[in-house]
Structures are given as structure tokens and as C-alpha cells.
């Protein structure tokens with residue numbers, strides 16, 4: 058249980074420190090969490106949808122998250138506005154950038170916390186590229202967003218992706234651990250960080266994340282299903298709350314079947330070797 062920090066909040070709406078518990082109540086009802094990420098249309102472009110063309114349709118994704126029994130769905134405001142049907146708790150991703158941009162890593166907000174709440178969001182997301190020459194701009198913006206998140210009593214999820222500057226390998230253990238600590242220190246109520254490649258080094262990132270729950274970012278689709286399932290098994294062992302995954306689910310043609318396998322691993326605590334007969 059997160060210690061309640063007794064602090065008078067001007068709007069009287071919520072006390073600092075409670076939003077971690079609120080996030081877990083909504084996005085980890087079974088003690089663990091699988092969130093379907095789908096902000097790739099802006100981040101990577103429609104090429105991400107080519108392997109499984111059905112995934113280009115936001116309605117397909119919303120249905121997938123619901124049928125898979127996932128805890129949450131990440132959408133940018135435009136998709137939330139046009140396709141969100143309330144069937145799965147929503148995280149509105151407040152900032153985004155395209156990969157057409159080749160300057161210093163920078164992702165700025167295109168939606169406010171208030172607008173996200175009006176779209177039905179149960180949490181908001183924001184990416185910070187620590188290391189970038191623009192990190193100061195994202196730190197400034199996330200401070201304003203954090204203030205609004207407290208005012209609107211809505212958890213803030215930080216996509217903590219150090220990029221630029223001294224960052225040579227975004228999945229290096231010391232970078233992922235640093236990413237986790239940055240999210241904790243700027244006031245994240247949950248965080249998404251990249252996988253270091255093994256449970257031991259990832260557990261250090263979970264440790265330095267302190268009280269803030271960690272979600273592993275899925276990353277590019279693995280060659281085999283077993284490879285991704287083993288990554289997920291590892292991060293759960295390392296103490297993560299769960300995963301926020303996009304490509305490793307909806308880029309597969311049998312997306313729903315694989316999503317249900319993920320659920321057996323994450324929610325039922327099944328082991329990969331037990332599921333071996335069901336995976337490709």
C-alpha cells in the first residue's frame with residue numbers, strides 16, 4: 058500500500074501518492090497488467106501495420122484488447138475520440154512524435170489531461186527522452202502535466218526512453234535503470250521501460266523504480282513467440298507489474314490467440330515450458 062502523503066491539495070480532489078494505488082486498481086485488477094499499446098501510427102507510421110493489415114484498423118485493436126481480456130489500451134487522442142468504446146480502461150498518450158523527424162529527440166504534448174479525461178481516459182501517458190538536448194523541454198512539460206494529473210485525480214504513466222546525448226544503447230542495463238529512476242523522480246504513477254535482455258539486470262531497474270510499478274515495453278516483434286514469452290516471464294520474475302505491448306501482439310496474424318497465451322503467463326502464472334505445446 059502506498060503511504061498516503063498528507064498534503065492539502067488545492068482542489069481537494071486527490072492526495073499525492075494515492076495515484077499509484079489507483080493505477081493498480083484499474084490496470085492490474087488481477088495483480089498483474091497487460092496493456093495493449095497502439096500509438097504506433099504516429100510514432101512509426103502505417104508500415105508497422107503491414108505484417109497484419111487488420112491491425113491498421115483501430116476498431117480491430119479495440120476489439121482485440123477487449124477479447125484478450127487485457128487491462129488497458131493506449132491510444133492517441135484522435136483514435137480515442139473516434140474509436141474508444143469504453144470496453145477496456147484507456148490510457149491517452151499525451152505526446153508523440155513521428156520518425157520523419159530527424160532532429161534532437163523531442164516529443165511534445167498534443168492533448169491536455171483535461172481533454173484526455175473528457176475522452177474517457179483512466180490514465181495519461183507521456184514519453185520523456187532523457188539525454189536529448191530537449192530533455193529540459195519534456196521535463197518542463199511533464200511537470201505541468203503532473204500538476205493537472207493530480208488536479209484531475211488521474212494516474213500518470215511515463216514512457217521513460219533515454220535517447221540522444223550519451224545514450225548509445227537504449228536497452229543497456231544502466232540506461233534502463235536510469236530510465237526507471239528518472240520516471241520515479243519526476244512523479245510517475247507507473248512507468249514503461251525497455252527490456253534489458255535478462256531478468257537479473259531488469260530487476261535492478263525495478264529496484265531503483267522504488268514504489269512505482271514497472272511495465273516492460275514490448276519492443277519489435279520477436280522472431281518466435283517463445284522468445285517474447287520468455288522475455289515476459291523474465292520481467293515478471295524480476296518484479297515488474299506487467300507489460301505494455303504493441304507490435305509483439307498485433308503484428309502477429311494470430312494476435313488474439315497469442316494475446317490469450319500472454320494472459321496465461323501473466324495472469325495465471327503459467328510457465329513458458331508449460332505453454333510450449335501451444336506456441337509457434
Ligand SMILES: O=P(O)(O)OC[C@H]1O[C@](O)(COP(=O)(O)O)[C@@H](O)[C@@H]1O
Pocket residue numbers: 094095096097100101131216218249274275276277301302303304305
Ligand atoms: O520509440 P520507440 O522505441 O520506437 O518505441 C515507441 C513505441 O514503443 C511503445 O512504447 C511500445 O510499443 P511496442 O510494444 O510495439 O514496442 C509504443 O507505445 C510506442 O509507440
